[in-house]
Amino acid sequence: MSSTSSTISSIPASASRSTRSTAWGHLRRNPLVGVGLLLVLVWLVLGLLAPLIAPYDPLRQNVSNRMRPPHAEHIMGTDELGRDVFSRVLYGARVTIPAGLMVILFGTVIGTLVGAVAGFIGGWIDETIMRITELFMAFPTIILAMAISAALGPDVRNAIIALVVVWWPNYARLVRGLVLEIKSKEFVEGARAIGATGPYILFRTVLPNCIAPAIVLGTLDVGNAILTFAGLSFLGLGPEPSAADWGRMVSSGVDNLNQWWTWLFAGVGIASVVLGCNFIGDGLRDFLDPRLRKGN
Amino acid sequence: MHKIFRFMMLSVMLAALMLGVFVSAAQEERVLVIGHAESTDSYDPARGFTQTTGFVNRVTYQTLVTFPDENASEILPLLATSWEVSDDDLSYTFTLDPNARFASGNPVTAADVVFSINRLKNVKGNPSFLADVIESVVANDDGTVTFKLTRINPAFLNLLCNYAFSITEAAVVIANGGTDAEDAATTDAAGAWLDTNSAGSGPYILESWEPTVSTVLVRNPNYWRDREVYFDRVIVVNIPTPASQKAALEAGDIDLALDLTADQIAELEGNPNVAIARFPANIVHFLLMNQDPEIGGIVSDPRVQKAIRLALDYDGFKELWGGVQPAANLAFGLLGALGEEDALDRDLDAARALLAEAGYPDGFEITLSYPDFSFQGVNMNINAQKIQSDLAEVGIRVTLNTQQLQIGLAEYRAGQQGFAYWFWGPDILDASDFFAFLPGGKVASERTNWNEGPAEIMELIAAAKVETDPEARVEMFAQLQRFNQESGPYAPFIQPAIQTAFRANLQGYIWHPQWLLDVSLLSRSE
């Protein structure tokens, strides 16, 4: 995590200098980005069209037809309650992907605001906020998220809340660092000299310069957020048990290791979406990291 | 001279060494290894109250009376050879077996019995509530002891078969800080010692317990009964994950796996090295519907309760877990429990009609709370999903609320759950356990707010509590079960089979409703 942040913190100068067209050209030349976009797109389409494509109702049970390996009628077999695994995998995309995006969205917004305020005001407020972020970061993500969703009760919304709680400190620290840097720049001094007030400077000159890097960090992080959400769901702290959800489906593998079809396909779903996000993120990082571009 | 002496010494040592090797080879220790998801809180009979404690203390201690090896159908003598019940059914006098000896070699006396029972009462440990019915226990002489009860309890002898009433050797327990005084809850210090040692008269001695790792029992060389024990050493290894237990059993690392899931058992079928035993067990899984309209809401309506009972796919649950469909919340197998022929059949039309009559022709939405828990290989998560799907067929749209066990238990105990899924295993192997589910009983009043039933039922309950004639009791409990099936706020849906897998050469495995298993009955075919 902190390795990502340190890479990102060097972004703003270069990012603002580059034009959109060169960025797109650069990304297009990287074949991994193409593969990543394709993977993510395929899952988004499959997820959106799940009700049309899925051969069965993902919730329909049939206990006399349970634990069947893949065959013509159920191409991915059936699970411990006789539900069609293929239909459940398709519907699973509708849960996990949006959840990961929500975590990033809220985490970025909250983290950016808190970090900006801390960096801008400085003093003991800054100190306190930074110590608090350290506390959050010293706690293992999964354990903290577990405690929070245990306190709130397990469901999708609470799992997202739990993840936002562990996610925002990263952004807060990144943005604070940027704000400290920007605060000393000439244009901020200038704005101050012509009599602009604190909030004005914060929202009109400082924050806009932090948004791009925060968005970049967010993009790089989507895969990670999806992965962690799936981990929570694997532990039973996400969607309700009968929901067609990837993490839930994989967790049945702990008891049913030999019935590989009940867990493998859902697992591949998680892995491929995250891989797609990370391919895109990797290309983006490659392009944005000035140290790497200098080598050309 | 010196050299010869040295040579002699050397040869003697060598001979001794060879002899040692020879002897130990000839008497290869017979070791039994059991894989088990340990649930032990303590091996102190006055404090431990879990399944693990049950089957370990079954062989390290003995009770005054006991059940047969294979069921709980009658009461047999153990430390007591005979007993007499007073005319008012309030006092029981036991005559001790004069041959009974503790592992130390000392005789089991009336004083030991008095000490053990008083210590159980006063220590206020987890099983101490079982002794609530005992008013006093007095030694008449070395060989007889009299219990006085606070009220008539037709199941008192069944109660005494519980391992909590194990007789400990008073002198040994006292020497290790134990006491049976009124203030034993704070002054008794023998718990830690009894966790890793035993002071009983059973065929085995507790050698060590390392929590979350293993428990080791060794044969009691001074065992007083002439029942042959095969294994010299029994190791209970803690293997919390069922998948690991299965793997260890397949590899031959363990002889017996106690916590496999139904699907894992199915996979072991056909493995020539593994044998499988199935017993109906005595755990009843049921839905609870709160009688208080404030809490239960729609499901507090008796018509809705009955509709839910009629909507469940009982055959499907049997397909999942084996076992039997209970007729009411009295575990099949206990004397007086109704059988499957008296159980409900699924009838979706009748269920829909009842819902319409109650004013919900299109069903309703409700949340079902249940703990995230697996017990004896039954995963409650799977049952909850099936309940959700079954009820959807009559239009009841269930949202599942999976809770951490403790969170759920707290709400359940406080009677705050409107619609919940739990299971129940009898504390006492007797029909009187069913009182808990009748109006005013423990589960009924505390957890479903069901305190009053029709007058004739309340009278029947009062009469059944003091009835001692077995046949009359069977008839009374049959009536009470039918009443609950018609009007109770529960939907018992499965009493799953307990399925155990063990190495094919292991013999004598029998599941027991009270102590799970008796390792002193096990042997290995050579």
Place this chain on the structure above:
Amino acid sequence: MSFQRYILRRILFVIPVVFGITFFAFFIANAVPADPVTANLPQSALNNPEIVETFRRRWGLDRPPVERYLTYVSNLVQGDLGTSIKTRRPVIDDIRRFLPATMELATFSIVVGISLGVGLGVVSALYRNTVVDYAARVFSLVGVSFPVFLLALIALSIFYVQLGWTSGLGRLDIVLQTRQPPAVTGWYTIDSLLRGDLRTFQSAVSHLILPSLVLGSYVSGIIARITRSSLLEVLGQDYIRTARSKGLRERFVIRRHAMRNAMIPIVTVIGLSYGSLLSGAVLTESIFAWPGIGRYMYQASTSQDFPAIMGVSILIALIFVGVNFVVDILYYFLDPRIRLT
């Protein structure tokens, strides 16, 4: 700022973090709407108020939270972490028992991660934008993208169930597990070698293979990324060009000039990864039934065992602070430009 003052400052910083963590952990443990009484007493015993009362007094649950917290902190200052409700052992003993298992796994995993990750990263950087580079990058991205729980299940079902090449769950074969003499280091690999007990050693290694490969492949992905990018950066520097133009052998240039200078970020990432492995890989330890800190913490938090939760939280905080401390010191020596404020 002098080095000594810097060190002192970092050490003083540990104290508020530890107390912050205890407060945080205590707050969370109390925010969960579950009662340790119901978590740790059987249902039927709960009906007897005297039993419940005894239990509450035993664990101090009858006193208000603030008082409990203060008692906890004052015991902590005296080095007493309290007793776990679940295992009934002092928390410090539990940590002593479970930490070596986690350390052993973390160390094997980080070795796998370093050898795989640095290798891939170097190859990637040297053959930049070739097929080799893409293959190596895809591999490292797969490493970080695959959920560890999925990887664990796949590894178990292929190498353990189907092929039978490795051992499965736990740290040792079960029969050996019950016959272990008292631990010296707590690492089964080392303890068994010290005793010359090859059977135990073999079993321990066989059990370590799968979980350390699973964790190692995840870590290797992160390490490979950083190795590639920092090596590329260094290779673009003037002094490398100079070295090359002097006609030095490429291998010599890479090893003596480039790698040495690319080490700072790589070491940092390795340190942080090791730290996170040490604080317990909850999912991996749970699936492999590995009796380490992660699993202990998971079990403690599902049974409201607050002394254990607090104890492990403090331990993890210390590991986190310690790792950051070491990394900072490395920076201090490796990169003189860093101004310490």
